[in-house]
Amino acid sequence: MKYDKIDSKLFIKNRKNFASAMKPNSLAIFNSNDIYPISADSTMPFEQHRDIFYLSGVDQEESVLMLFPDCPNPDLREVLFVRETNDHIAVWEGEKLTKDAAFKTSGITSVYWLQDLDKILFELSTYCDTFYINTNEHYRANVVTETREDRFTKKLLAKYPAHSVAKSSPIMHRLRSVKDQIELDLMQHACNITEKGFRRILNFVKPNVWEYEIEAELLHEFIRNRSKGFAYTPIIASGNNANVLHYIENNQQCKAGDLILFDIAAEYANYKSDLSRTIPVSGRFTDRQKAVYNAVNHVKKEATNMLLPGTLWKEYHVEVGKVMTSELLKLSLIDKADVQNEDPNWPAYKKYFMHGTSHHIGLDTHDYGLLHEPIQANMVFTVEPGIYIPKEGFGIRLEDDVVVQEKGTPFNLMQNIPIEADEIEDLMN
Template identity: 35%
Template structure:
């Protein structure tokens, strides 16, 4: 806990050092009704948590950045013993300020009054602009109130700047504290995928395999998945964001599982594809090994100094050649790449940033150019090959869908695969499944 708090204090200092004087306003999320009086599980705003470590709903971080001093203020729910009987522990402002290292903290019901005071004579506002309409309205209301004081000599902020232009860049480069959590999340997820491999068999439903993974996440200390799991057998594996997870798995099907756990707010994101009966058919093996070769080719470009798009280009080149080798496409490799005909079987990019959000923040291009990889970046590498029935598809290859995904940390010397414990060669998968049976 103390390491998290110290890290968040340092992040707030880093953010302030990159901004000109003004007021920073970063709210977290609120509890949302699912139906009747039942709420969706609460999950804090990632940017707010990154700077505070505070996990309660309905809180706001305010930074007052001066020429020589920065003040960090938290607004949060008041201490309320009656509500705590029903809903659980609350820090309250006094304990939150002491515990999380704020200069001051106030109850949320004072927000309107104090924000009008805090905005006075500030040159600019930093805020996640247009992220949530409710907070846009709040900012406008407070700003209007401050402007109305002009005759008293009070000046209002002259500009509103999206704080995410700086905050997202900070979040893109993971520190050692974050890397440790991501590595642990990757290990938890790897073992859950192994459990799925050893559990799955023909005749089960996809959701039964999903339940085994969720059980293993909770058993290992992850309290929630990082996103809605994709557990897709047979033809369902050719639907990129399949989410029903309710089909019966048949003998001879491949099962594609794209699932991740969340640990202390940080995501893991692994995809594995394996035969429900434990043995790849020759056609499934051929497609699978092309995808695996594409991932290995992409890994070669996961190192400092490489450009983001080189990862995708390397994977796509291997996949396109594999499509030609299988007779699914015709022409030369250059023709297939130039015309984009490979997109019949591979229609998505090869990865994304990952961190507090599974599709994490950070621009992929800077001033119109693909971003250069740097140590501390974390990204996924996930080539795929999806063969829907079509005139140019032999019957034996119909409805084969394969994706292989790992999470990669860029290091000074190259990269670390955060999911190295999760088997993925044909031989490894078949051996793990045989041992499970």
């Protein structure tokens, strides 16, 4: 891994919190992700399943975690299985976790090789009444690939049909949505790397540069600061490309007078940052571009102030919509008749701002969170309003990552990343 070692007390605490939410006499099982094939002997880079990472810190394929807090054998209340390593694997694939290294990473004392899994699982099955299985129930999930977790679950339930079944997902959504200080520090580090990348391109962008050249500059800066790279597929959208919300081709030339919308950010230690900025190719906004830019920035500031403990998700977005409506009226993009005649299910402002304002962020870019429950302190959200005007050839989105506080305005993890229009122009010139 490129990142510095994470203190195992984070994972010890996370397991304790999960165990405290389990039913009596139950066993929870978490699997690592597969290494996915491309073709021939090619594979995609390995990405660990975030849940087993959250609970153990293990960032390696073919790993399994079992939690059984009521197990009558105290040595089997937390069990970690890792792939057995040897000199041959070390030569061909690199260093893998030894049992001692797995303990130091996770804080789990009972570490076994994966070959012992079936034997120990059988023993645990004779003690427990309920299996917690780990299904993907994220509200944005649309999974068509059978995962390692899916295969394990099918095998488990076929072999032990008499056991009750419970879901880990609701517990994980509640726990992962509220961040520990160690997690916040890791996310701050990811944001700091993102800042370095953004400042680098402010000095690089000029008329006729290509979007992919900017992408390369960002990737260079991210990796040299111990990130694996982009936290998600980067969007570098010049001109009218900005009006395609998920434009990822990044293959066009940036023309003088146009704007470039960036949705780019670094990860660090699997934790994500998520940044959007919009800058002028020529280093100066036109009056119209600046007016729209400042309107988006105003909405972002107002929306940030609304992210308070006790706030309900749906109500928050309704209130942000009111602020955006006011700004669009000032810009003459909509009129009072549009507002009076709007469809409540698709308000007038949605013509120019069609996506949501915020989402949870953490180990996933769209992180876990129970949207029907009130917002809590130490939840981390993006704030990302935008205005998209295809007829005028540009779109603007501005986005920061903020931590909800017990009292007062959320703490902006990206407060040092330039955002004011005048500051952007000064830095580019």
